[in-house]
Amino acid sequence: MTNNVNITNLNYKFRQDFAIIAGWVGFGSKVLDLGCGDGELLTYLRDSLEVKGYGVEKDDVNWLACLKNGTNVIQMDLEDGLSGFEDQSFDTVILSQTLQAMHKTEEIVQEMLRVGREIIVTFPNFGYWRNRIQITAGRMPVSKTLPYQWYDTPNVHLCTINDFDKFCKNHKISVIERKVITDGNEVSFMPNLLGNLAMYRLKAK
Amino acid sequence: MSENNSIGIVAPQTAHFSEALTLKSGEVLPQFDLVYETYGTLNAAKNNAVLICHALSGNHHVAGKYSADDKYPGWWDNLIGPNKPLDTNKFFVIGLNNLGGCHGSSGPSSIKPKSKKPYGASFPLVTVEDWVNSQARLLHYLGIESLTAVIGGSLGGMQALQWTIAFPERVKHALIIAAAPNLTAQNMAFNEVARQAIITDPEFYDGDYYAHKTVPRRGLRIARMLGHITYLSDDAMGEKFGRKLKDTIKYSFDVEFEMESYLRYQGDKFAGEFDANTYLRMTRALDYYDPALNFGGDLSKALSQVKAQFLVVSFTSDWRFSPERSREIVKALLDNELTVSYAEVTALHGHDAFLMPDTHYHNILRNYLQKIEFSDDK
Numbered sequence: 001m002t003n004n005v006n007i008t009n010l011n012y013k014f015r016q017d018f019a020i021i022a023g024w025v026g027f028g029s030k031v032l033d034l035g036c037g038d039g040e041l042l043t044y045l046r047d048s049l050e051v052k053g054y055g056v057e058k059d060d061v062n063w064l065a066c067l068k069n070g071t072n073v074i075q076m077d078l079e080d081g082l083s084g085f086e087d088q089s090f091d092t093v094i095l096s097q098t099l100q101a102m103h104k105t106e107e108i109v110q111e112m113l114r115v116g117r118e119i120i121v122t123f124p125n126f127g128y129w130r131n132r133i134q135i136t137a138g139r140m141p142v143s144k145t146l147p148y149q150w151y152d153t154p155n156v157h158l159c160t161i162n163d164f165d166k167f168c169k170n171h172k173i174s175v176i177e178r179k180v181i182t183d184g185n186e187v188s189f190m191p192n193l194l195g196n197l198a199m200y201r202l203k204a205k
Numbered sequence: 206m207s208e209n210n211s212i213g214i215v216a217p218q219t220a221h222f223s224e225a226l227t228l229k230s231g232e233v234l235p236q237f238d239l240v241y242e243t244y245g246t247l248n249a250a251k252n253n254a255v256l257i258c259h260a261l262s263g264n265h266h267v268a269g270k271y272s273a274d275d276k277y278p279g280w281w282d283n284l285i286g287p288n289k290p291l292d293t294n295k296f297f298v299i300g301l302n303n304l305g306g307c308h309g310s311s312g313p314s315s316i317k318p319k320s321k322k323p324y325g326a327s328f329p330l331v332t333v334e335d336w337v338n339s340q341a342r343l344l345h346y347l348g349i350e351s352l353t354a355v356i357g358g359s360l361g362g363m364q365a366l367q368w369t370i371a372f373p374e375r376v377k378h379a380l381i382i383a384a385a386p387n388l389t390a391q392n393m394a395f396n397e398v399a400r401q402a403i404i405t406d407p408e409f410y411d412g413d414y415y416a417h418k419t420v421p422r423r424g425l426r427i428a429r430m431l432g433h434i435t436y437l438s439d440d441a442m443g444e445k446f447g448r449k450l451k452d453t454i455k456y457s458f459d460v461e462f463e464m465e466s467y468l469r470y471q472g473d474k475f476a477g478e479f480d481a482n483t484y485l486r487m488t489r490a491l492d493y494y495d496p497a498l499n500f501g502g503d504l505s506k507a508l509s510q511v512k513a514q515f516l517v518v519s520f521t522s523d524w525r526f527s528p529e530r531s532r533e534i535v536k537a538l539l540d541n542e543l544t545v546s547y548a549e550v551t552a553l554h555g556h557d558a559f560l561m562p563d564t565h566y567h568n569i570l571r572n573y574l575q576k577i578e579f580s581d582d583k
Contacts, residue, residue, distance in 0.1 A: 089540070
Protein backbone atom coordinates (compact mmCIF):
# COMPACT_ATOMS: atom_id res chain seq x y z
CA MET A 1 0.00 0.00 0.00
CA THR A 2 2.88 2.41 -0.64
CA ASN A 3 3.16 4.80 -3.52
CA ASN A 4 5.90 6.39 -5.56
CA VAL A 5 4.31 9.75 -6.13
CA ASN A 6 6.52 12.70 -5.35
CA ILE A 7 4.12 14.70 -3.27
CA THR A 8 6.41 17.70 -2.94
CA ASN A 9 5.80 18.53 -6.58
CA LEU A 10 2.17 19.31 -5.95
CA ASN A 11 0.79 22.73 -5.30
CA TYR A 12 -0.13 22.25 -1.71
CA LYS A 13 1.07 23.72 1.47
CA PHE A 14 2.98 20.68 2.63
CA ARG A 15 1.22 18.86 5.38
CA GLN A 16 3.01 15.97 6.99
CA ASP A 17 -0.26 14.43 8.20
CA PHE A 18 -1.61 14.41 4.64
CA ALA A 19 1.62 12.82 3.42
CA ILE A 20 1.34 10.07 6.04
CA ILE A 21 -2.30 9.45 5.13
CA ALA A 22 -1.31 9.30 1.44
CA GLY A 23 1.25 6.64 2.37
CA TRP A 24 -1.53 4.56 3.91
CA VAL A 25 -3.97 4.91 1.03
CA GLY A 26 -3.56 2.78 -2.08
CA PHE A 27 -3.19 4.24 -5.56
CA GLY A 28 -6.59 4.43 -7.26
CA SER A 29 -8.40 3.17 -4.19
CA LYS A 30 -11.83 4.19 -2.96
CA VAL A 31 -11.73 6.55 -0.01
CA LEU A 32 -14.36 8.04 2.27
CA ASP A 33 -13.33 11.12 4.27
CA LEU A 34 -15.64 11.82 7.20
CA GLY A 35 -15.88 15.45 8.23
CA CYS A 36 -13.98 16.36 5.09
CA GLY A 37 -14.08 20.13 5.63
CA ASP A 38 -13.48 21.99 2.39
CA GLY A 39 -12.24 18.80 0.70
CA GLU A 40 -8.54 19.64 0.97
CA LEU A 41 -7.42 16.13 1.91
CA LEU A 42 -9.54 14.44 -0.74
CA THR A 43 -8.31 16.86 -3.40
CA TYR A 44 -4.77 16.04 -2.35
CA LEU A 45 -5.41 12.29 -2.47
CA ARG A 46 -7.20 12.57 -5.80
CA ASP A 47 -4.41 14.57 -7.40
CA SER A 48 -1.58 12.49 -5.95
CA LEU A 49 -3.08 9.00 -5.93
CA GLU A 50 -6.05 9.17 -8.28
CA VAL A 51 -8.32 7.92 -5.53
CA LYS A 52 -12.06 7.71 -6.05
CA GLY A 53 -13.00 9.92 -3.14
CA TYR A 54 -16.19 10.86 -1.38
CA GLY A 55 -16.47 13.29 1.49
CA VAL A 56 -19.05 13.61 4.22
CA GLU A 57 -19.63 17.10 5.57
CA LYS A 58 -22.40 18.65 7.64
CA ASP A 59 -21.56 22.35 7.35
CA ASP A 60 -23.10 24.30 4.44
CA VAL A 61 -20.05 26.51 3.83
CA ASN A 62 -17.63 23.59 3.79
CA TRP A 63 -20.04 21.54 1.68
CA LEU A 64 -20.15 24.26 -0.96
CA ALA A 65 -16.36 24.59 -0.89
CA CYS A 66 -16.11 20.86 -1.65
CA LEU A 67 -18.51 21.21 -4.55
CA LYS A 68 -16.44 24.11 -5.91
CA ASN A 69 -13.22 22.13 -5.85
CA GLY A 70 -14.81 19.11 -7.47
CA THR A 71 -15.04 16.81 -4.47
CA ASN A 72 -18.00 14.44 -4.27
CA VAL A 73 -19.59 15.44 -1.02
CA ILE A 74 -22.51 14.00 0.91
CA GLN A 75 -24.19 16.30 3.41
CA MET A 76 -25.00 14.45 6.60
CA ASP A 77 -24.33 14.39 10.31
CA LEU A 78 -21.79 11.77 11.37
CA GLU A 79 -23.58 11.43 14.70
CA ASP A 80 -26.35 9.67 12.75
CA GLY A 81 -23.95 6.92 11.68
CA LEU A 82 -23.10 5.80 8.17
CA SER A 83 -26.30 4.00 7.21
CA GLY A 84 -26.08 5.41 3.68
CA PHE A 85 -22.94 3.35 3.04
CA GLU A 86 -22.71 -0.38 2.43
CA ASP A 87 -20.55 -2.76 4.48
CA GLN A 88 -16.93 -2.93 3.32
CA SER A 89 -17.66 -0.65 0.35
CA PHE A 90 -14.54 1.52 0.76
CA ASP A 91 -10.85 0.65 0.82
CA THR A 92 -10.19 3.32 3.41
CA VAL A 93 -12.42 5.43 5.62
CA ILE A 94 -10.73 8.47 7.16
CA LEU A 95 -11.63 10.48 10.24
CA SER A 96 -9.09 13.27 10.32
CA GLN A 97 -8.96 15.36 13.50
CA THR A 98 -12.69 14.96 14.06
CA LEU A 99 -12.87 12.07 16.56
CA GLN A 100 -12.49 14.43 19.50
CA ALA A 101 -15.57 16.39 18.41
CA MET A 102 -17.82 13.36 18.09
CA HIS A 103 -20.43 12.58 20.74
CA LYS A 104 -20.90 8.97 19.64
CA THR A 105 -17.24 8.03 19.57
CA GLU A 106 -17.58 4.25 19.79
CA GLU A 107 -20.41 4.21 17.26
CA ILE A 108 -18.53 6.15 14.61
CA VAL A 109 -15.43 3.99 14.90
CA GLN A 110 -17.56 0.84 14.63
CA GLU A 111 -19.36 2.32 11.63
CA MET A 112 -16.04 3.15 9.98
CA LEU A 113 -14.87 -0.42 10.48
CA ARG A 114 -18.11 -1.68 8.99
CA VAL A 115 -17.85 0.49 5.86
CA GLY A 116 -14.08 0.46 5.34
CA ARG A 117 -11.64 -2.39 4.92
CA GLU A 118 -9.15 -0.13 6.68
CA ILE A 119 -9.66 3.06 8.61
CA ILE A 120 -7.48 6.02 9.47
CA VAL A 121 -8.14 8.01 12.62
CA THR A 122 -6.16 11.08 13.60
CA PHE A 123 -6.63 13.27 16.68
CA PRO A 124 -4.81 15.87 18.78
CA ASN A 125 -2.96 14.08 21.59
CA PHE A 126 -4.19 15.48 24.86
CA GLY A 127 -1.14 13.96 26.55
CA TYR A 128 1.18 16.32 24.66
CA TRP A 129 3.54 18.01 27.13
CA ARG A 130 2.33 21.54 26.34
CA ASN A 131 -1.20 20.52 27.26
CA ARG A 132 0.07 18.90 30.43
CA ILE A 133 1.90 22.10 31.43
CA GLN A 134 -1.25 24.17 31.02
CA ILE A 135 -3.23 21.67 33.06
CA THR A 136 -0.51 21.70 35.72
CA ALA A 137 -0.74 25.48 35.73
CA GLY A 138 -4.43 25.02 36.48
CA ARG A 139 -5.92 25.88 33.09
CA MET A 140 -7.57 24.02 30.26
CA PRO A 141 -5.08 23.82 27.40
CA VAL A 142 -5.40 26.26 24.51
CA SER A 143 -2.97 25.85 21.63
CA LYS A 144 -2.63 25.76 17.85
CA THR A 145 -4.12 22.26 17.71
CA LEU A 146 -6.68 22.96 20.44
CA PRO A 147 -7.56 26.55 19.65
CA TYR A 148 -10.73 26.77 21.74
CA GLN A 149 -11.68 28.01 25.16
CA TRP A 150 -13.29 25.43 27.44
CA TYR A 151 -16.68 27.09 26.98
CA ASP A 152 -16.79 27.24 23.19
CA THR A 153 -14.91 24.11 22.19
CA PRO A 154 -16.53 21.60 19.82
CA ASN A 155 -14.17 19.00 21.32
CA VAL A 156 -16.06 16.78 23.70
CA HIS A 157 -13.97 13.60 23.73
CA LEU A 158 -10.32 14.50 23.96
CA CYS A 159 -7.97 11.63 24.69
CA THR A 160 -4.33 10.73 24.92
CA ILE A 161 -2.41 8.24 22.81
CA ASN A 162 -2.40 5.80 25.74
CA ASP A 163 -6.17 6.17 26.04
CA PHE A 164 -6.70 5.44 22.36
CA ASP A 165 -4.34 2.44 22.41
CA LYS A 166 -6.46 1.01 25.21
CA PHE A 167 -9.66 1.87 23.31
CA CYS A 168 -8.41 -0.14 20.33
CA LYS A 169 -7.47 -3.08 22.52
CA ASN A 170 -10.83 -3.08 24.32
CA HIS A 171 -12.77 -2.80 21.06
CA LYS A 172 -10.79 -5.52 19.27
CA ILE A 173 -9.37 -3.13 16.71
CA SER A 174 -5.95 -3.96 15.37
CA VAL A 175 -3.44 -1.19 14.86
CA ILE A 176 -1.71 -1.70 11.50
CA GLU A 177 0.45 1.37 11.95
CA ARG A 178 0.67 4.31 14.30
CA LYS A 179 2.53 7.55 13.68
CA VAL A 180 2.83 10.55 15.93
CA ILE A 181 3.92 13.97 14.74
CA THR A 182 4.72 17.33 16.23
CA ASP A 183 5.00 20.39 13.99
CA GLY A 184 5.33 18.16 10.95
CA ASN A 185 8.08 15.95 12.39
CA GLU A 186 7.64 12.34 13.35
CA VAL A 187 8.05 11.56 17.02
CA SER A 188 9.17 8.10 18.08
CA PHE A 189 10.57 8.82 21.56
CA MET A 190 7.89 9.10 24.27
CA PRO A 191 5.13 9.87 21.77
CA ASN A 192 2.39 10.33 24.36
CA LEU A 193 4.42 13.12 25.93
CA LEU A 194 6.15 14.63 22.92
CA GLY A 195 3.61 14.00 20.16
CA ASN A 196 1.01 16.58 19.20
CA LEU A 197 -0.98 14.72 16.54
CA ALA A 198 -1.72 10.99 16.72
CA MET A 199 -2.38 9.05 13.52
CA TYR A 200 -3.69 5.50 13.45
CA ARG A 201 -4.15 3.06 10.60
CA LEU A 202 -6.60 0.46 11.83
CA LYS A 203 -8.69 -2.52 10.87
CA ALA A 204 -11.12 -4.83 12.57
CA LYS A 205 -9.57 -7.84 14.29
CA MET B 206 -33.92 43.22 -23.24
CA SER B 207 -33.40 42.04 -19.72
CA GLU B 208 -34.45 43.23 -16.35
CA ASN B 209 -33.01 41.28 -13.43
CA ASN B 210 -31.25 38.95 -15.90
CA SER B 211 -34.53 37.81 -17.36
CA ILE B 212 -34.44 35.76 -20.52
CA GLY B 213 -36.98 38.30 -21.78
CA ILE B 214 -39.87 37.61 -24.10
CA VAL B 215 -40.29 33.97 -25.06
CA ALA B 216 -42.72 32.03 -27.22
CA PRO B 217 -43.87 28.41 -27.11
CA GLN B 218 -43.48 26.09 -30.08
CA THR B 219 -45.18 22.87 -31.00
CA ALA B 220 -43.57 19.70 -32.31
CA HIS B 221 -45.78 17.15 -33.99
CA PHE B 222 -44.86 13.48 -33.91
CA SER B 223 -46.59 11.26 -36.42
CA GLU B 224 -44.76 8.08 -35.45
CA ALA B 225 -46.71 6.05 -32.89
CA LEU B 226 -45.54 5.91 -29.29
CA THR B 227 -46.14 2.67 -27.41
CA LEU B 228 -46.81 3.44 -23.78
CA LYS B 229 -45.82 1.42 -20.74
CA SER B 230 -49.45 0.38 -20.32
CA GLY B 231 -49.32 -1.22 -23.77
CA GLU B 232 -51.61 1.40 -25.25
CA VAL B 233 -50.41 3.15 -28.37
CA LEU B 234 -50.60 6.85 -29.15
CA PRO B 235 -50.64 6.93 -32.97
CA GLN B 236 -49.53 10.55 -33.01
CA PHE B 237 -48.99 13.36 -30.51
CA ASP B 238 -47.90 16.95 -30.06
CA LEU B 239 -45.43 18.31 -27.55
CA VAL B 240 -45.35 22.02 -26.81
CA TYR B 241 -42.00 23.36 -25.66
CA GLU B 242 -39.88 26.47 -25.13
CA THR B 243 -36.15 26.97 -25.46
CA TYR B 244 -33.84 29.55 -23.93
CA GLY B 245 -30.26 30.32 -24.92
CA THR B 246 -28.50 29.03 -28.01
CA LEU B 247 -27.68 25.49 -29.03
CA ASN B 248 -23.94 25.44 -29.74
CA ALA B 249 -22.41 24.00 -32.90
CA ALA B 250 -21.46 20.75 -31.19
CA LYS B 251 -25.03 20.50 -29.86
CA ASN B 252 -23.72 19.46 -26.48
CA ASN B 253 -24.93 22.29 -24.24
CA ALA B 254 -28.57 21.24 -23.96
CA VAL B 255 -30.30 21.09 -20.59
CA LEU B 256 -33.77 19.60 -20.22
CA ILE B 257 -36.11 20.86 -17.50
CA CYS B 258 -38.67 18.26 -16.38
CA HIS B 259 -41.74 19.70 -14.73
CA ALA B 260 -43.62 18.50 -11.68
CA LEU B 261 -47.30 17.83 -11.10
CA SER B 262 -48.79 21.11 -12.26
CA GLY B 263 -45.89 22.57 -14.24
CA ASN B 264 -45.55 23.09 -17.95
CA HIS B 265 -43.25 24.21 -20.75
CA HIS B 266 -43.28 27.88 -19.71
CA VAL B 267 -40.27 27.67 -17.43
CA ALA B 268 -38.71 31.12 -17.82
CA GLY B 269 -39.31 34.53 -19.35
CA LYS B 270 -42.59 36.22 -20.22
CA TYR B 271 -44.88 36.06 -23.23
CA SER B 272 -45.31 39.82 -23.29
CA ALA B 273 -43.91 42.77 -21.42
CA ASP B 274 -47.19 43.16 -19.52
CA ASP B 275 -47.29 39.54 -18.33
CA LYS B 276 -47.83 39.58 -14.60
CA TYR B 277 -45.78 36.47 -13.91
CA PRO B 278 -42.79 34.89 -15.67
CA GLY B 279 -42.32 31.12 -16.18
CA TRP B 280 -42.44 28.88 -13.13
CA TRP B 281 -38.68 28.51 -12.64
CA ASP B 282 -37.67 31.95 -13.86
CA ASN B 283 -35.63 32.59 -10.71
CA LEU B 284 -33.25 29.81 -11.80
CA ILE B 285 -32.96 30.33 -15.53
CA GLY B 286 -31.64 33.27 -17.51
CA PRO B 287 -28.48 35.14 -18.43
CA ASN B 288 -26.07 34.90 -15.47
CA LYS B 289 -28.66 33.13 -13.36
CA PRO B 290 -27.73 29.78 -11.73
CA LEU B 291 -28.74 27.98 -14.93
CA ASP B 292 -27.01 30.45 -17.22
CA THR B 293 -28.55 30.77 -20.67
CA ASN B 294 -25.31 32.36 -21.92
CA LYS B 295 -23.79 28.90 -21.49
CA PHE B 296 -26.62 26.42 -21.79
CA PHE B 297 -29.43 25.76 -24.25
CA VAL B 298 -32.41 25.13 -22.01
CA ILE B 299 -35.49 23.17 -23.06
CA GLY B 300 -38.78 23.12 -21.20
CA LEU B 301 -41.74 21.09 -22.37
CA ASN B 302 -45.27 20.23 -21.36
CA ASN B 303 -45.48 16.53 -20.67
CA LEU B 304 -47.73 14.18 -22.54
CA GLY B 305 -51.15 14.11 -20.90
CA GLY B 306 -50.75 17.75 -19.89
CA CYS B 307 -53.19 20.57 -20.37
CA HIS B 308 -50.99 23.35 -21.70
CA GLY B 309 -50.74 22.41 -25.35
CA SER B 310 -49.17 18.97 -25.48
CA SER B 311 -51.46 16.10 -26.35
CA GLY B 312 -53.63 15.32 -23.36
CA PRO B 313 -57.19 14.59 -22.28
CA SER B 314 -58.36 18.12 -23.04
CA SER B 315 -56.78 18.32 -26.50
CA ILE B 316 -58.67 17.45 -29.65
CA LYS B 317 -58.36 13.83 -30.69
CA PRO B 318 -57.29 13.70 -34.34
CA LYS B 319 -60.11 12.90 -36.79
CA SER B 320 -62.76 13.14 -34.05
CA LYS B 321 -62.91 16.92 -33.56
CA LYS B 322 -63.63 16.16 -29.91
CA PRO B 323 -61.38 16.15 -26.84
CA TYR B 324 -59.78 12.83 -25.92
CA GLY B 325 -61.39 13.06 -22.50
CA ALA B 326 -61.34 9.78 -20.59
CA SER B 327 -59.99 7.98 -23.65
CA PHE B 328 -56.57 9.58 -23.28
CA PRO B 329 -54.31 6.81 -21.96
CA LEU B 330 -52.55 6.82 -18.60
CA VAL B 331 -48.98 7.93 -19.12
CA THR B 332 -46.00 7.12 -16.92
CA VAL B 333 -42.67 8.72 -16.06
CA GLU B 334 -41.07 6.24 -18.46
CA ASP B 335 -43.44 7.33 -21.25
CA TRP B 336 -42.62 10.97 -20.61
CA VAL B 337 -38.90 10.32 -20.83
CA ASN B 338 -39.39 8.40 -24.07
CA SER B 339 -41.44 11.25 -25.52
CA GLN B 340 -38.85 13.77 -24.33
CA ALA B 341 -36.20 11.77 -26.17
CA ARG B 342 -38.35 12.11 -29.29
CA LEU B 343 -38.42 15.87 -28.80
CA LEU B 344 -34.63 15.98 -28.50
CA HIS B 345 -34.30 14.00 -31.70
CA TYR B 346 -36.69 16.46 -33.36
CA LEU B 347 -34.42 19.31 -32.17
CA GLY B 348 -31.36 17.52 -33.54
CA ILE B 349 -29.87 16.92 -30.10
CA GLU B 350 -28.23 13.56 -29.43
CA SER B 351 -27.43 13.95 -25.74
CA LEU B 352 -28.12 16.20 -22.79
CA THR B 353 -25.36 17.85 -20.83
CA ALA B 354 -27.86 17.94 -17.98
CA VAL B 355 -31.39 17.03 -17.03
CA ILE B 356 -32.95 18.87 -14.12
CA GLY B 357 -36.14 18.25 -12.23
CA GLY B 358 -37.79 18.79 -8.87
CA SER B 359 -40.35 16.45 -7.30
CA LEU B 360 -42.04 14.48 -10.09
CA GLY B 361 -39.56 16.25 -12.39
CA GLY B 362 -36.74 14.71 -10.36
CA MET B 363 -38.18 11.27 -11.03
CA GLN B 364 -38.01 12.02 -14.76
CA ALA B 365 -34.42 13.18 -14.39
CA LEU B 366 -33.59 9.90 -12.64
CA GLN B 367 -35.44 7.92 -15.30
CA TRP B 368 -33.41 9.67 -18.01
CA THR B 369 -30.21 8.29 -16.52
CA ILE B 370 -31.71 4.80 -16.40
CA ALA B 371 -33.36 4.77 -19.84
CA PHE B 372 -30.62 6.59 -21.75
CA PRO B 373 -27.36 6.17 -19.83
CA GLU B 374 -25.27 7.26 -22.81
CA ARG B 375 -27.31 10.34 -23.50
CA VAL B 376 -27.19 12.27 -20.24
CA LYS B 377 -24.03 13.60 -18.60
CA HIS B 378 -25.45 15.17 -15.45
CA ALA B 379 -28.68 14.72 -13.54
CA LEU B 380 -29.85 17.25 -10.96
CA ILE B 381 -32.49 15.54 -8.85
CA ILE B 382 -34.19 17.90 -6.45
CA ALA B 383 -36.77 17.20 -3.72
CA ALA B 384 -37.53 13.85 -5.30
CA ALA B 385 -37.90 10.20 -4.28
CA PRO B 386 -37.19 6.83 -5.89
CA ASN B 387 -40.90 6.01 -5.47
CA LEU B 388 -43.81 7.21 -3.37
CA THR B 389 -44.54 5.91 0.09
CA ALA B 390 -48.03 4.65 0.94
CA GLN B 391 -48.77 7.90 2.76
CA ASN B 392 -47.69 9.96 -0.22
CA MET B 393 -49.84 7.89 -2.59
CA ALA B 394 -52.72 8.22 -0.13
CA PHE B 395 -52.73 12.00 -0.62
CA ASN B 396 -52.95 11.40 -4.36
CA GLU B 397 -55.85 9.02 -3.91
CA VAL B 398 -57.81 11.53 -1.83
CA ALA B 399 -57.15 14.18 -4.49
CA ARG B 400 -58.36 11.87 -7.24
CA GLN B 401 -61.44 10.84 -5.28
CA ALA B 402 -62.35 14.49 -4.82
CA ILE B 403 -62.30 14.88 -8.61
CA ILE B 404 -63.85 11.58 -9.60
CA THR B 405 -66.79 11.89 -7.17
CA ASP B 406 -67.59 15.43 -8.31
CA PRO B 407 -70.99 15.18 -10.11
CA GLU B 408 -69.55 17.34 -12.89
CA PHE B 409 -66.84 14.77 -13.66
CA TYR B 410 -69.00 12.60 -15.93
CA ASP B 411 -66.43 9.77 -15.94
CA GLY B 412 -63.87 12.12 -17.40
CA ASP B 413 -65.97 13.26 -20.35
CA TYR B 414 -67.10 16.52 -18.79
CA TYR B 415 -66.01 18.46 -21.88
CA ALA B 416 -69.00 17.05 -23.78
CA HIS B 417 -71.23 18.36 -20.99
CA LYS B 418 -69.58 21.76 -21.23
CA THR B 419 -68.63 21.71 -17.58
CA VAL B 420 -65.61 20.99 -15.37
CA PRO B 421 -65.38 19.23 -11.99
CA ARG B 422 -64.31 22.44 -10.31
CA ARG B 423 -65.19 21.45 -6.79
CA GLY B 424 -63.16 18.27 -6.95
CA LEU B 425 -60.15 19.90 -8.54
CA ARG B 426 -60.32 22.71 -6.02
CA ILE B 427 -60.28 20.33 -3.05
CA ALA B 428 -57.51 18.27 -4.68
CA ARG B 429 -55.38 21.39 -4.99
CA MET B 430 -56.11 22.57 -1.46
CA LEU B 431 -54.99 19.21 -0.14
CA GLY B 432 -51.87 19.36 -2.30
CA HIS B 433 -50.97 22.79 -1.00
CA ILE B 434 -51.13 21.62 2.59
CA THR B 435 -48.64 18.87 1.83
CA TYR B 436 -46.27 21.13 -0.11
CA LEU B 437 -45.84 23.42 2.89
CA SER B 438 -44.35 22.62 6.26
CA ASP B 439 -46.24 23.17 9.51
CA ASP B 440 -43.70 25.85 10.38
CA ALA B 441 -44.11 27.61 7.03
CA MET B 442 -47.89 27.68 7.43
CA GLY B 443 -47.43 28.85 10.97
CA GLU B 444 -45.19 31.68 9.88
CA LYS B 445 -47.38 32.65 6.93
CA PHE B 446 -50.80 32.43 8.58
CA GLY B 447 -50.58 31.15 12.11
CA ARG B 448 -54.05 31.45 13.64
CA LYS B 449 -54.62 34.85 12.10
CA LEU B 450 -58.27 35.73 11.58
CA LYS B 451 -59.67 37.71 8.66
CA ASP B 452 -61.95 39.51 11.09
CA THR B 453 -63.55 38.49 14.38
CA ILE B 454 -64.88 34.99 14.98
CA LYS B 455 -68.34 34.69 13.45
CA TYR B 456 -69.29 31.13 14.39
CA SER B 457 -69.74 30.18 10.75
CA PHE B 458 -68.14 27.98 8.10
CA ASP B 459 -67.17 30.93 5.94
CA VAL B 460 -63.57 31.97 5.56
CA GLU B 461 -62.56 33.06 9.03
CA PHE B 462 -58.87 32.20 9.24
CA GLU B 463 -56.26 33.60 6.86
CA MET B 464 -55.12 30.05 6.06
CA GLU B 465 -58.61 29.23 4.74
CA SER B 466 -58.57 32.28 2.56
CA TYR B 467 -55.23 31.20 1.09
CA LEU B 468 -56.33 27.61 0.44
CA ARG B 469 -59.60 28.67 -1.17
CA TYR B 470 -57.83 31.22 -3.32
CA GLN B 471 -55.23 28.67 -4.47
CA GLY B 472 -57.94 26.06 -5.08
CA ASP B 473 -60.16 28.40 -7.08
CA LYS B 474 -57.27 29.71 -9.13
CA PHE B 475 -56.10 26.21 -9.98
CA ALA B 476 -59.60 24.91 -10.74
CA GLY B 477 -60.00 27.71 -13.24
CA GLU B 478 -56.89 26.91 -15.23
CA PHE B 479 -55.96 23.25 -14.85
CA ASP B 480 -57.58 20.18 -16.35
CA ALA B 481 -58.94 17.59 -13.94
CA ASN B 482 -58.14 14.66 -16.24
CA THR B 483 -54.54 15.83 -16.43
CA TYR B 484 -54.40 16.08 -12.65
CA LEU B 485 -55.60 12.49 -12.35
CA ARG B 486 -52.97 11.29 -14.77
CA MET B 487 -50.09 13.25 -13.23
CA THR B 488 -50.82 11.85 -9.78
CA ARG B 489 -51.05 8.32 -11.20
CA ALA B 490 -47.69 8.74 -12.92
CA LEU B 491 -46.28 9.67 -9.51
CA ASP B 492 -47.83 6.58 -7.91
CA TYR B 493 -46.63 4.19 -10.58
CA TYR B 494 -43.00 5.28 -10.77
CA ASP B 495 -40.83 2.67 -9.10
CA PRO B 496 -37.66 1.84 -11.03
CA ALA B 497 -36.62 -0.76 -8.45
CA LEU B 498 -39.81 -2.78 -8.89
CA ASN B 499 -38.34 -5.08 -11.54
CA PHE B 500 -35.17 -5.52 -9.49
CA GLY B 501 -36.75 -7.01 -6.37
CA GLY B 502 -37.04 -3.57 -4.82
CA ASP B 503 -33.28 -3.07 -5.09
CA LEU B 504 -32.72 0.46 -6.37
CA SER B 505 -28.97 -0.10 -6.58
CA LYS B 506 -29.54 -2.87 -9.11
CA ALA B 507 -32.00 -0.68 -11.02
CA LEU B 508 -29.23 1.91 -11.40
CA SER B 509 -26.47 -0.52 -12.36
CA GLN B 510 -26.27 0.70 -15.97
CA VAL B 511 -26.36 4.40 -15.08
CA LYS B 512 -23.37 6.52 -16.10
CA ALA B 513 -24.40 10.10 -15.36
CA GLN B 514 -22.96 12.31 -12.66
CA PHE B 515 -25.43 13.44 -10.03
CA LEU B 516 -26.36 16.29 -7.79
CA VAL B 517 -29.11 15.32 -5.38
CA VAL B 518 -30.75 18.02 -3.26
CA SER B 519 -33.38 17.75 -0.55
CA PHE B 520 -34.92 20.21 1.91
CA THR B 521 -35.04 19.64 5.65
CA SER B 522 -38.70 20.64 6.11
CA ASP B 523 -40.00 18.73 3.05
CA TRP B 524 -42.17 15.96 4.42
CA ARG B 525 -43.89 15.04 1.16
CA PHE B 526 -40.51 14.19 -0.45
CA SER B 527 -38.38 13.94 2.65
CA PRO B 528 -34.56 13.99 2.81
CA GLU B 529 -34.66 10.29 3.77
CA ARG B 530 -36.07 9.50 0.33
CA SER B 531 -33.35 11.47 -1.43
CA ARG B 532 -30.77 9.61 0.66
CA GLU B 533 -32.12 6.35 -0.74
CA ILE B 534 -31.27 7.62 -4.22
CA VAL B 535 -27.84 8.73 -3.02
CA LYS B 536 -27.15 5.34 -1.45
CA ALA B 537 -28.04 3.54 -4.68
CA LEU B 538 -25.72 5.87 -6.60
CA LEU B 539 -22.93 5.29 -4.08
CA ASP B 540 -23.45 1.54 -4.29
CA ASN B 541 -22.75 1.88 -8.01
CA GLU B 542 -19.67 4.05 -7.34
CA LEU B 543 -21.15 6.87 -9.37
CA THR B 544 -20.09 10.47 -9.07
CA VAL B 545 -22.56 12.11 -6.72
CA SER B 546 -22.89 15.01 -4.35
CA TYR B 547 -25.80 15.41 -1.99
CA ALA B 548 -27.01 18.55 -0.26
CA GLU B 549 -29.61 18.69 2.46
CA VAL B 550 -30.70 22.31 2.40
CA THR B 551 -32.00 23.80 5.62
CA ALA B 552 -35.27 25.36 4.54
CA LEU B 553 -38.56 26.32 6.14
CA HIS B 554 -40.84 26.05 3.16
CA GLY B 555 -41.37 22.32 2.85
CA HIS B 556 -41.64 20.76 -0.57
CA ASP B 557 -42.25 24.16 -2.18
CA ALA B 558 -38.67 25.14 -1.23
CA PHE B 559 -37.38 23.69 -4.48
CA LEU B 560 -39.03 26.52 -6.39
CA MET B 561 -37.79 29.28 -4.11
CA PRO B 562 -34.71 31.42 -4.66
CA ASP B 563 -32.96 30.52 -1.40
CA THR B 564 -29.40 31.85 -1.60
CA HIS B 565 -27.60 28.71 -0.47
CA TYR B 566 -29.77 26.46 -2.64
CA HIS B 567 -29.20 28.59 -5.71
CA ASN B 568 -25.48 28.77 -4.91
CA ILE B 569 -25.38 24.98 -4.96
CA LEU B 570 -27.06 24.80 -8.36
CA ARG B 571 -24.99 27.67 -9.75
CA ASN B 572 -21.70 26.13 -8.68
CA TYR B 573 -22.60 22.68 -9.88
CA LEU B 574 -23.71 23.97 -13.28
CA GLN B 575 -20.69 26.25 -13.60
CA LYS B 576 -18.40 23.25 -13.28
CA ILE B 577 -20.05 21.38 -16.12
CA GLU B 578 -17.66 21.39 -19.05
CA PHE B 579 -18.18 20.69 -22.71
CA SER B 580 -16.17 21.68 -25.72
CA ASP B 581 -17.88 23.37 -28.61
CA ASP B 582 -15.68 21.60 -31.18
CA LYS B 583 -17.94 20.07 -33.70
